[in-house]
Amino acid sequence: LAKTTQPISMDSYEGQEVNITCSHNNIATNDYITWYQQFPSQGPRFIIQGYKTKVTNEVASLFIPADRKSSTLSLPRVSLSDTAVYYCLVGPILTGGGNKLTFGTGTQLKVEL
């Protein structure tokens, strides 16, 4: 699986847009980029997934440049409840074998009033 690098922590204020960037220089052709969110003492939960360009859902947007060596998770107008750890994962999907979900240390986002 491609190794990922994320900032250890970020701070923001309510109502602001937060962008968390993940570097994955050795991403493979068949790798997808997936983001998970984890609140304290809870298991991670899926936020968004993409392969290239831009993906948007009701929670976030994911921007992936043409070279795919990085990606940015964008959280619009964050609130206190968005305080959590965010994980960037890179790997193939639906290959049927060999790969596994590998988490790094994630980015601790703290949102204040």
Place this chain on the structure above:
Amino acid sequence: EAQVTQNPRYLITVTGKKLTVTCSQNMNHEYMSWYRQDPGLGLRQIYYSMNVEVTDKGDVPEGYKVSRKEKRNFPLILESPSPNQTSLYFCASSPGLGWQDGYTFGSGTRLTVV
């Protein structure tokens, strides 16, 4: 409600006393996995199972055992717990290996070994 259920949520035990943490999912998922989470180390995979009677080691399998006799259950067994196994444990399941967006995690089991 589709969910992964772990028990117990909290457990304090003594060194060497065998224990089992249960994990059950009601989504008919083929793939199940155990992770441990420690400060500064993120989530690390202990064991995973691609289907009934098929299990394999993750990144940190030492000191742990698992079994997959039924599709819905994937217990984590610590035959002789040691203090370095004090951690927060998560069970996860997905429709299949590789479904990065389909993972459902349990609520966690906080284990303390004294």
